[in-house]
Amino acid sequence: MALGPRLDLRQSQSLVMTPQLQQAIKLLALSNLELETYIAEEIEKNPLLETGDLTVEEKSNEGGESDTDTLPEPGSQGSDEILSSGPAASESALDMAGDADQFSNNSLSESDGVLDSALDGGLSLNGGLSGSSSSGAIGGEAPDFDNMLAAETTLAEYLMEQAGAILSGSDLFIARHLIDQIDECGYLQADLLEFANRLGVQLDDVQRILNQVQTFDPVGVGARDLAECLALQAQEADRYDPAMAQLIDNLDLLAKGALPQLKRICGVDDEDLMDMIAEIRAYDPKPGCKIGGGDVQVVVPDIFVAERSGKWVVEINSATLPKVLVNRTYLAELKDGAQDKASKEWLNDCLADASWLVKALDQRQRTIIKVATEIVKQQESFFHDGVAHLRPLTLKNVADKIEMHESTVSRVTSNKYLSCSRGTFELKYFFTSGIQSSTGGEAASAEAVKSHIKSLIDNEDPKKILSDDKLVTLLRGRGFDIARRTVAKYREALGLGSSVQRRRQKALAGKAA
Template sequence: MSLAPRLDLRQSQSLVMTPQLQQAIKLLALSNLEIETFIAEEVEKNPLLDAGAGDDERGVAEPDREPVVERDGPADAGELLDSGASTGEAALDVDLATETFHHDSPSDSIGGLDGGLGLAGTGSGGSAEDGPDFDSFSAPDLSLADHLLAQAGATVGGTDLFIAQHIIDQIDETGYLTASLLDMATRLGVPLARVEAVLAIIQTFDPTGVGARDLAECLALQAKEADRYDPCMAALIANLDLLARGELGRLKRICGVDDEDMADMIRELRNYDPKPGCKYGGEPVPAVTPDIFVAPRGQGWAVELNSATLPRVLVNRAYYAEVSSGPQDKSSKAWLSDMLASANWLVKALDQRQRTIIKVASEIVKQQEAFFRHGVSHLRPLTLRNVADAIEMHESTVSRVTSNKYLYCARGLFELKYFFTSAIQSADGGDAVSAEAVKSAIRALIQAEDAKKILSDDTLVELLNAKGFDIARRTVAKYREAMGIGSSVQRRRQKALEGA
């Protein structure tokens, strides 16, 4: 064996992800609203890209610009998969020279949020036509801190106002004081009694109960404001743990009241707000905008992307022709060519993404057609692999497509992940059922239970077995807790309190 150095030539195969492929895979996992942000960033970097109104809104046809294709037209779920119209989705790094794109969707010519599916009244997005945004005319919500500071400025002054401002800074969004008065007094260099006196003033501010250090103090402040803080009510508020456990007999002995007085005090407590600060300055919960619309169409289903949240991207070839015709050096010409290739790729990658989403969503509708027709009790077990095998894609691609995507249908708004559920074996040996269907059955049984005959988990198992669900007691308990439903003991106490 020779030990001298030498050169060898070896051939091997390896999978290399191009930057274009990596970005295309990233686009699959983004929602329509995130795509809008991504496109805005790309438009800033690439002068050959335009985003916004289409040709019909400009009033003049511009053949030198290529709009993003929206292959999101209505199609029967089965026909869409069988027709082979969406071939090539498996290769996300598409051949830019061989791809042909054209308008074939009613949403390209029909305005409206849902592209003509008749679901425009969902309030889940914008309109194809620009209109006044009435929300922009509303005044911003007043925060709890600003509301309290305004009252403090009108009530106290000098050092007390400084102390009040410091206390208000320590009040959380629910209205509770989270800091120690002794620590504040030490930090500010003032007597503890003075800090307590200022806190007592703050506790008289609106909303009633603000500045409390715990739930009992919050309820006590509201009871005093309502002139209901007598010794019996004070004893009840001091023993909220007994009330939570439903020990009404012991509470009646502690408070020294009869059944009628106890029921009256409990009703009074229910009228109080345990989190008085939440009515001020809360961040508005953003509405979820659907990415896909599904509606019945003849014997099948129409599946369409929400075109209202899909910005139209145009390649400005007129600008490219104007710039490229002028004098330019070698580096400028290379940069301009790169910008054109990047713009062309983005347009085609976005179309590829839309067609892939439509294909996955159509297969989900096909697999879960019974749910769309009859409800959650007919939801079938479904996995990512089932859909991936049916449409001949990789499981990871289906996972990315179903991430952060929402589907709107006549039954409501659902995340695409909702339709993928585990299987529960049928008790009669029939087809397996979805875990969501079992949860729906458990919820229905508990909602219909008699207040005097609360269903235990063992009883629920027997009733579910009678319905054909082969399920263990621990699984019933797990599903019940996942839905936020208490145990039979907790529900019995709750029913007793409601009947008090």
């Protein structure tokens, strides 16, 4: 074949994700609080974006001519549908901006049937979107989560206050560095010799200051292990006699329930041993947790679910979502001042970005409501009767029902929480694997089986501890076809010990009582 230059024509197709589509996909995975931060960043970058209610002037102009009528009207496709439509549909459906106010003021009750198919089976929606003026809680005001957090003195600050009151100079210098090595539970996480060498001080001085720190409140702080922590508390209670010292030095035997061996080591009778064990149980193994501990991370629900007139109502928590608007007054002022081509192009870009963000937020709310509604529909027995009635559910089940892609459902359910009368749950909680029924009926979820295992163990007779094999038999009697190794795995996941461990614990608890 001859070598030489030539021209060829080739036709191919590829999926191109525009920046707007990438933004829409990113918004789906964000929780309400993360979305609030994202919106704040966008408002800083775009002068046409603002949060708050419409002004009287803007409301009066709502029915008038749109400032964006040179741009195409936004379509009704969501990010999932756009992804499946190919690059041409992506460009046409996403690279647009419309009347931003029409999206920020919609509520689901005013929508044109977009989610009607999700309401089958007695479910209804009554949730405001990003422009809703409601508080976001169903049947009342949303909880004030901001007031749930209060600035607290940390453990390190609390200890430094005590150190500053009685120490000074080099002693205070050593104490400050020792306190920096104490974790949030109150334990010293440092080797004293290495610590002394690093500071260039004598080991005796470090030990002396540590002894001083160990007298600080809370009692037991500065200990290097559990035994020392309990010993410090026993000394403070004037209960650290030789027998108590032997008991604390042999905590491993106490954990195993080796009471006869402990009696010989401590040289006490049954009654004294039980008194000593009861004393140790009254001590705090993590004294540092009493003070500070840092900010409490409060889980803020993204969705509220409540039963109203026999129907389940699903609503977005709009209390954590700022209302995003396009500032049309400022837009008009900038239009009047934009004379050169570059200024007009910049202004059009800002308007397109702002309008797109408002539309994307609206679509995000609709998608979340649609997914949450289907989850509530699938798990209705859980909301009525509890975790024992949780059904097996997969992302694909929900995706098929609402005609979306499985990846979209996965993004929607990530980092989002649902609040109902039974508590607050992550949306992922409702997706569980199934356990086959021993009677050939409907499979049960893994969480439901765990609930039954915990119930059986909580109600077992201390004199007849249930083995894993016995649990298998009892569960099969309740309709669960489950293997012994699966019972052991679920039991360990619940933090419940083996039958031998539970027998020792309950025997020890019975004697102490």
